[in-house]
Amino acid sequence: MCRLQDNASAELTRPCVVYQELHAHHANREAFRTLDMCTLPTTGPANTAIKTLPQQCGEAAAEEERVDRARGARIYKPNSWVSKRDRNALDRLLESRKLGFYAGVDPTAPSLHLGHLLPFMVLFWLYHHGHRVVSLVGGATARVGDPSGRLTSRAKTAESVHDINFKTMFAQLGGLWENVEAYGQRHGYQDSSNGTRELLDNSSWLDTLNILDFLKLMGNGMRLGTMLGRDTVRNKMEKGDGMSFAEFTYPLLQGWDWWHMYRHHGVQLQIGGSDQYGNIVAGMDAVKYIAQNSASDGTGSQTPEWLDAEGKVKEDMLPMGLTVPLLTTSSGEKFGKSAGNAIWLDRSMTSAFDLYGFLLRSSDDDVQRYLKLFTFVPTDEIGRVMGEHANDPGKRKAQHLLASEVLELVHGRDEAVKTRKEHELLRAPSLASLKRQDKTDASGESSNPAASGAESTVLPYSLVVNTPFSRILYHAGIASTKSEGARMVAKGGVYIATASAPGGDSKLNFHQVGVQKANGVADYIIDGVMVFRIGKWKVRVVEVVEDADFDSRSLHAPGWDEWKAIHPQK
Structure with a gap:
């Protein structure tokens, strides 16, 4: 007889098993190898080719090994x-x-x-x-x-x-x-x-x-x-x-x-x-x-x-x-939800960048369990990574491993590598990696590796110079209203970048935006752009161009028509 804890009134009278008993064995590949293909343990890397026992030891040894491996695949543990x-x-x-x-x-x-x-x-x-x-x-x-x-x-x-x-x-x-x-x-x-x-x-x-x-x-x-x-x-x-x-x-x-x-x-x-x-x-x-x-x-x-x-x-x-089990996070939230919304596996519904970011935000209490449940990473490697993570949690090495492994499973190896690079660029970006680029490759996609991670917009000079940060957030479309922009600044969730040294390849340093005087905002225009960070991950690049250039490109920004109506001579 078996009974699930979350359904105490229902019972099974035939064999059933519970998944949480399975995952502890998955990384020991040789112990869970199939029932008619016998293998020799490998001591090399995880992707080392595996030889079959019939070729090495004969059929009798292979059969004995097969049974041993199958015993290792038993899906149970005490007190289950x-x-x-x-x-x-x-x-x-x-x-x-x-x-x-x-x-x-x-x-x-x-x-x-x-x-x-x-x-x-x-x-x-x-x-x-x-x-x-x-x-x-x-x-x-x-x-x-x-x-x-x-x-x-x-x-x-x-x-x-x-x-x-x-x-x-x-x-x-x-x-x-x-x-x-x-x-x-x-x-x-x-x-x-x-x-x-x-x-x-x-x-x-x-x-x-x-x-x-x-x-x-x-x-x-x-x-x-x-x-x-x-x-x-x-x-x-x-x-x-x-x-x-x-x-x-x-x-x-x-x-x-x-x-x-x-x-x-x-x-x-x-x-x-x-x-x-x-x-x-x-x-x-x-x-x-x-x-x-x-x-x-x-x-x-x-x-x-x-x-x-x-x-x-x-x-x-x-x-x-x-x-x-229906997984929940350590805080009790349903796994796979973000602010009540599902995290989809279709890139048109949840981008690879956002999926990676969701997994990257996994708590330290959850990440080891998720690595065992959602990846093929061997348990000994998971243990090693968790040890390194404990020594320097700020690098979030375990979370990066989880995110890249799940991305590879869901979207393929190339997309996983690309998305990891995008997140690493946003963690310590340079101006060159974030500046808006109009060049595209043969597929029509941006050649900027951080393009999907850092959204870009263009603003006319007059909407930026001598304008408070809260108003710039509105003009750039980061805030839907001027009052929302003011609230974002007041709550301390907006950061502005400065360059650590001259040149586009220098790393950017982010500083929390305060209630800044409008006449000091222009100091944050670096090589024609301003770089905002909203929260921990969302980066917005604002290219600042001459007013005439903005109009000649038929661009639009919230508040631009109103500004021109007030300043007709300019």
Whole structure:
């Protein structure tokens, strides 16, 4: 029996495991290598090529090594939420053969967000250790809406919006898997040791599902008392806006997904967040019931491989669930949110620079845990980096490692390297690295490596000289109103740069802006630009040009038309 702490009323009577028990093993790659590809430990760098034991020691030694490695992959630890009996059931399976796992997501938005990564990280590790994995996009179930963890029903989405969300998320997952392949290779995972992976859409079978077949094969085995007792149903009916029939049947559709993949793709284990606990339990009930009754209903001409001689599902073929926690930060905030907004994995919704910055702001209390959960960095290297970080926390070395590793996983190696350089430039920028450049490369992108990190704008000289800083913030679009600019200055969150030495390559030093006299502002124009920093990371470069040049370029700035109306002779 196993019980999740955040769902004390729900129990599993079949094997289940909890994700937090898995991550401690992931970095010991040889201890978690696949079940039929044996490896020799390597003593070199993480990306050292791994040799197979059959080539070195013979098949007998290879088999012995395989079992040893599989034992090292056991997903349990003392005092966990899972009973030893249940842990042993999964351990035996991991030692005996490859397993099929799946994790799914409904395209209720056009992109995955950072919180979605956790269950998929489990898939990534299992794939690199030789197992079969399926990433499922709920093209059909998104039209119904998962009520798990909600007190209000999801707003209806137009079909055109749903189609866009599905297409973009499906493509995003495909690209993410390509990054996983390259990221795994850099950390020493070889193609020969990988398992198999598929990206599926449940519309391909649910759109053609006959309602009578659905009721005949699954309906008789799903008891209303059990379904009404689920936390999601009780909470929504007692505390929320009630539950529709469509929402009530959502776990059954998800269970049918599992049954389809169990039968056609060998998927035995579902991975989901702890909010999916009830759906996973319902799915296990559904798969077991259909597996034991489908043959007698004429869907198969011979006894399926998952049944024993008595017509029951074999012990080693029972469906299982693996839950991952819904992560929160050490301060109690939901991970993957910034000021209540999701951190998206699509660059058009959350830029690579902003994603890097979000991870860079991880607290010292959280960063070690995040490195274990969201990267392939070996645990010994994580320990070394954390030691260096403790000696000089100001450099945020652990946070930079976390941010660059996650960026590589999400957006690829090149983007991760580029974005890290951008942040390093903004940490100790020079004027040359930040000045506005009009040159573009062959792709049409700015040739300035800090271009996406430091926004630029142009102001006429008359809006800057003899103007208080609070007003310049408004003219530059940094503040939406003049009063907001004054508040920003009063709160001490605005900084202005000075050059440490003559020349564009000298580093800039930032000083907090005070209530400065207007006639001293021009002293901060360095080689034609002013450089502001808002808070810790946001840098804005303001190029100051002659008034006539500003007008000849058909540029506009807040307050410029008003200034010209007041000073018509100028």
